[in-house]
Amino acid sequence: MPSMRGIAVVAGLSFVALLFVCVNVSFDPLHTRTTHRHLAQKRFALGPEPLPRAASAPPTARATRSAASESAAATGAPRVSTAADADVCANASTYLEHTEFWGGLLVSGEQNAQRSAAECCRTCRDYEPTIELQEGRPCTTFVFHPTNGACWLKHTSRQHLAQPGRGPAVPWTSGVLLDGHRRCDDCVLPATYTGCVSKALCNTSRECGSPAIDGYARIDPKCLERSADARRYLELVRAGVRLDAHAEEGADFDGLGVRWGIGHKKSNWSACEAACIAHRPSGAGPFGSLPCNVWTWCGNGSCWEPDAHSHSFGDCWLKFSERPEAVEVNMRMPMSKAYMRRHRREMAGGVTWVSGVLLAPGTLMTNGTWGPRAFW
Structure with a gap:
């Protein structure tokens, strides 16, 4: 229920609202x-x-893919998976061990435990965007911890792909998915609304x-x-x-x-x-x-x-x-x-x-x- 604490959830709808009615206080x-x-x-x-105009529109898949692919190649990151792959999450080249990619948080690993990197990958692939989180951006990066199963889902920018945490002491396995995302149904709003x-x-x-x-x-x-x-x-x-x-x-x-x-x-x-x-x-x-x-x-x-x-x-x-x-x-x-x-x-x-x-x-x-x- 309402509190001062942040509430972590994911959420979506074609948004509409009713005309506000002015308050008319009467002591009759x-x-x-x-x-x-x-x-x-x-x-x-x-x-x-x-x-209101959004601060910034979600990037298109084409623009995001080209930028991320270029950065991934420059850093030795895993091959960027696309919708053309039969099952990107079953492909070993999707994953990069001892690597942690940064990005805008979509789903916390503390609430998203998975049994394997492949299952973590699939939760990213099947993630349904909502306008409340990262302005409706899709999941493009997953970060999996092989010991405790924490699976973090993120939207990753070119800058974050270019500067991952890497090395033998990094326990995480990461992957990048930039095509085949679910659409953000919540992001289709009417021309006018109140709320x-x-x-x-x-x-x-x-x-x-x-x-x-x-x-x-x-x-x-x-x-x-x-x-x-x-x-x-x-x-x-x-x-x-x-x-x-x-x-x-x-x-x-x-x-x-x-x-x-x-x-x-x-x-x-x-x-x-x-x-x-x-x-x-x-x-x-x-x-x-x-x-x-x-x-x-x-x-x-x-x-x-x-x-x-x-x-x-x-x-x-x-x-x-x-x-x-x-x-x-x-x-x-x-x-x-x-x-x-x-x-x-x-x-x-x-x-x-x-x-x-x-x-x-x-x-x-x-x-x-x-x-x-x-x-x-």
């Missing part, structure tokens, strides 16, 4: 009631804002940006405390105004944890919602001064989401989000085909979370926007 007593609405599970409509996919592709009206970018590593708690939404919700809580409540089954909403969910058990989703309504900031912890306006509840024996934690029935996460009426959605069926391929086993039972938001009276709820975690 007619609106001081709690309502529940099951949100429609449908794809997001296009937003009105222009797509954040990655640091380079972020178009949001949230004052402090999308917190999940770079695995929550760029969160600014002070910015969030100063945000208009945080101040507005604190005023509503102090005034005793009842907030409009919206709940959705089969959805996982993002936000920053003001109350850690693991061990915070509730018997049903309405009890979790009530806990969010009753929450009062304690001031403890990095987000302790923020109010609760988003919650998620695990309604299954175990609930999965792309993070490093194990979640079980009754876990109730209390969260804060800017623009909760356009909440960032981590998961909601149907997810993209690329996402479902990456998480085939974990998503076999669909989305087992129930999520909800609390809105200022009179604020219209939208279908939300996809957040970065929908691409992990």
Whole structure:
């Protein structure tokens, strides 16, 4: 669940998002009631804002191949394997022992143990790019440790190919694959959208940006405390105004944890919602001064989401989000085909979370926007 720690995952989809609805805060007593609405599970409509230009486009296979091949020849690296090979990973010339190539990290070897260099090679060949990692670049280099089985997948530049770590003391076996990659389905975005996919592709009206970018590593708690939404919700809580409540089954909403969910058990989703309504900031912890306006509840024996934690029935996460009426959605069926391929086993039972938001009276709820975690 959301935290200050980076979350290592891989992720993808043809990205679309819904038009943000402006906040209209009203203190009319007619609106001081709690309502529940099951949100429609449908794809997001296009937003009105222009797509930001990425800092740099992924290199083409042709340009990357020629540069890498030249560098490999100059350094005595293994032959650069191409799609013309029947099975590049079965070819001994693909590998170079006692060599460690550098590059942009795609998959950590700590989470990708393989039994052999050939199996490591195949995970690189079958790697499915996602726009959240290295701007959708493919796996072009694998680095395998023959003792512990760690298999690191990377995107390698010409400079990194030209300067590998080499020598009898280097335990790694490396290889280079520059053709036959899977395409990045997530990288095909609409001309306009609202929301954040990655640091380079972020178009949001949230004052402090999308917190999940770079695995929550760029969160600014002070910015969030100063945000208009945080101040507005604190005023509503102090005034005793009842907030409009919206709940959705089969959805996982993002936000920053003001109350850690693991061990915070509730018997049903309405009890979790009530806990969010009753929450009062304690001031403890990095987000302790923020109010609760988003919650998620695990309604299954175990609930999965792309993070490093194990979640079980009754876990109730209390969260804060800017623009909760356009909440960032981590998961909601149907997810993209690329996402479902990456998480085939974990998503076999669909989305087992129930999520909800609390809105200022009179604020219209939208279908939300996809957040970065929908691409992990």
